[in-house]
Amino acid sequence: MKLKKVITVLNEMQSNGVIGRYALGGAVGATFYLEPVRTLDIDVFITIHAEAGNLVGLESIYEYLRQRGYSTEGQYVVIERSLVQFLSAGPLEEEAVAQANEVDLEGELTFIFSAEHLVAIALKTDRPKDKVRILQFIEADVLNQKRLDDILRKHNLTEQWQDFQNRFLGGK
Numbered sequence: 001m002k003l004k005k006v007i008t009v010l011n012e013m014q015s016n017g018v019i020g021r022y023a024l025g026g027a028v029g030a031t032f033y034l035e036p037v038r039t040l041d042i043d044v045f046i047t048i049h050a051e052a053g054n055l056v057g058l059e060s061i062y063e064y065l066r067q068r069g070y071s072t073e074g075q076y077v078v079i080e081r082s083l084v085q086f087l088s089a090g091p092l093e094e095e096a097v098a099q100a101n102e103v104d105l106e107g108e109l110t111f112i113f114s115a116e117h118l119v120a121i122a123l124k125t126d127r128p129k130d131k132v133r134i135l136q137f138i139e140a141d142v143l144n145q146k147r148l149d150d151i152l153r154k155h156n157l158t159e160q161w162q163d164f165q166n167r168f169l170g171g172k
Contacts, residue, residue, distance in 0.1 A: 003028065005080035006042055007108045009065075018064045019086075022046045023100035023111040025093075025118060030133055032103060033115045033142045041076060041083040045097050045113070048088045058086055092120060092155045116148040123152070123160050135168060 013019045023029070026043030048058075065077050076083040087093070096117035103112050113121070119137050122130035137143055152161050 002080040002082050003042065004106050004108055006082050006084055007105055007110045009068075009070075009079050010044060010110070011108065013061070013064060016064075018061060019046050021097055021100075021111065023097045023113050025087075025096065025113045025121060027133075029113045030118055030136075032101075032112045033118070034133075034136050034140055041085050043085050043087055045087050045089070045093050047094050047097050058088075061086055092117070092124060092151075092157075095151075095155075096121065114147070115142045116144060116151050119143060119148060120151045120155060120157055123157050123164060124155070126160070131164070131168065134164065138169070 010019070010022055014022065023045050024042065025045050026041070027037050027039035028042050031037065046061075062072060062077065065079065066072075071078050073083065076085050078084070096113045097111070099117065100111035100113055102109055115137055119134050122133050149158075152158050
């Protein structure tokens with residue numbers, strides 16, 4: 001995976017107005033807080049706003065990248081031999097993009113979801129690997145519990161958090 005090269009392309013896309021603010025999430029985002037794990041793709045979250053009743057798709061992103069020699073492979077764009085997935089979703093992910101942390105990666109500025117948003121999204125997604133990642137965040141002691149609680153409350157995930165705690169943390 002050529003993360004720095006992908007970030008360079010993302011920053012160029014942002015400078016050229018192809019995408020607005022973006023942030024890295026998923027396993028790549030988590031590696032800024034946890035031990036690196038093997039992942040097949042880079043999840044790039046973007047905010048897409050429709051104009052007055054028009055549907056907005058990802059086609060302009062794909063077209064921009066195709067014109068620069070990048071190809072697609074299923075739902076991914078292959079940028080510098082890395083599988084990149086552009087994602088846009090609901091209010092939780094939009095908030096995570098808006099509040100993402102700016103970090104310097106080998107001289108390239110990029111945006112990474114906060115640890116609390118990564119946990120909230122993992123809780124919402126509710127896959128087995130997401131449960132493991134939540135436990136890793138807890139074990140690494142990188143969460144601001146008040147901030148996490150505020151995010152969970154705002155996005156109606158408090159009950160799922162309580163269930164997770166009861167199941168995996170002995171009801172903390």
